[in-house]
Amino acid sequence: MSGQQDVRVLVGCSPDERGDDALALAALVVRTAKVPLTGVNVRPTGWPARGPGSVDAEWLAYLKERSEEALARAETRLSELGVPKRSMEFRAYAHRSSGRGLIEVAVDVGARLIVIGSAPRGRRGRVAIGSTADQLLHGSPVPVLLAPRGYAEEAPERFERLTVAYWRRRDVDGPLAAAARVAAALDLPMRLVTLVPRPPGLAARLRDADRLMARQVAQAEEDLDRAAASLDGGTRVATEVAVGSGITAALGTVDMLPGEVLACLSSHEGPLRKVFLGEGSGKIVRASPCPVVVLPRSVAEA
Known part of the structure; x- marks a missing residue:
C-alpha cells in the first residue's frame, strides 16, 4: 500500500467529537500507508421556502459557512497530527443523506477506504452506529473504518x-x-x-x-x-x-x-x-x- 498514490482515504469531517475521532484514525492510516486523504463535510441541501423550487438563501449561506468551518478545522487538526498538507484535499458536499453523500464523493475521488467516527450517543471506547454509519454499512462499495467514541483522546502512535x-x-x-x-x-x-x-x-x-x-x-x-x-x-x-x-x-x-x-x-x-x-x-x-x-x-x- 505504501507509496501507491492511486490509493486514497476519505474521512468524514464534522465539527464535533465524532469528527475528532475520525480524523485521529484517518491520520494514523495516512501516516502509516503514506497515501493521500480527502476530507469531506456533507451538509444538508436546504429547505424549500417562499414557493416551489425556491430555497432560503440565508439558510444555505449558514450551512455553507458551517461546512467551510468544519473543513478548516479538520485541516488544522490533521496538520497537527502529522499529515503533510500536500497529501490533503477537502470537499464540501450537499446531500440530504450524510452517509450516501460520503459514498458519492468516495466513488468520485476513487477512495479505497471511508473513515468515520462513532455516533456521539455511544459508550466511550465502543462504536455506536448512527444514521451515517448505518447508511455506509449497508451500501458502501469500499471498506468502512469506524473509530470508537473517544479514540482521539487515546489514539496510539x-x-x-x-x-x-x-x-x-x-x-x-x-x-x-x-x-x-x-x-x-x-x-x-x-x-x-x-x-x-x-x-x-x-x-x-x-x-x-x-x-x-x-x-x-x-x-x-x-x-x-x-x-x-x-x-x-x-x-x-x-x-x-x-x-x-x-x-x-x-x-x-x-x-x-x-x-x-x-x-x-x-x-x-x-x-x-x-x-x-x-x-x-x-x-x-x-x-x-x-x-x-x-x-x-x-x-x-x-
Whole structure:
C-alpha cells in the first residue's frame, strides 16, 4: 500500500467529537500507508421556502459557512497530527443523506477506504452506529473504518496488529486475502479469531453440552489452521478461538493491543459489491474496543 498514490482515504469531517475521532484514525492510516486523504463535510441541501423550487438563501449561506468551518478545522487538526498538507484535499458536499453523500464523493475521488467516527450517543471506547454509519454499512462499495467514541483522546502512535473475525464460508477467501495484503503492506502481524457463542441454558437442555462445545471449538481450530495456511507465507498469522455466552461475551475474552484494528466481513446475505452489516457482524462492531474495518465481500477485486 505504501507509496501507491492511486490509493486514497476519505474521512468524514464534522465539527464535533465524532469528527475528532475520525480524523485521529484517518491520520494514523495516512501516516502509516503514506497515501493521500480527502476530507469531506456533507451538509444538508436546504429547505424549500417562499414557493416551489425556491430555497432560503440565508439558510444555505449558514450551512455553507458551517461546512467551510468544519473543513478548516479538520485541516488544522490533521496538520497537527502529522499529515503533510500536500497529501490533503477537502470537499464540501450537499446531500440530504450524510452517509450516501460520503459514498458519492468516495466513488468520485476513487477512495479505497471511508473513515468515520462513532455516533456521539455511544459508550466511550465502543462504536455506536448512527444514521451515517448505518447508511455506509449497508451500501458502501469500499471498506468502512469506524473509530470508537473517544479514540482521539487515546489514539496510539502506530498500528500494532490486524485481527480478523473469521468464520469459514464459501465467499471468505477473497476478503481474507485482501486483509492479509493490508497487514503485509503495513508490516503488521495478523490474527484470525473465531468467536464461538455458547447458547444460554445449553447445559440444562443437553446432557452432553460440554462435548458439543468441544466439537465446535475443535472444528473452529481446524478451520482457522486451514485459513492461516492458505495465506501468503510472508504474512505473520496467529489464530485463536474465543468462547462466550454470546458473540459480545466471546469477543470480550479476546485481548486487544492499544494499536489493534479489527476486521469484520460483510454478511453473506448482502450485496456482493457493497458492505452489508448482518446481525453477527453488527454485534462485533458494537462490542469492539478498537477501530473496526468492515469489508465488502468483493473487496479482493480492488
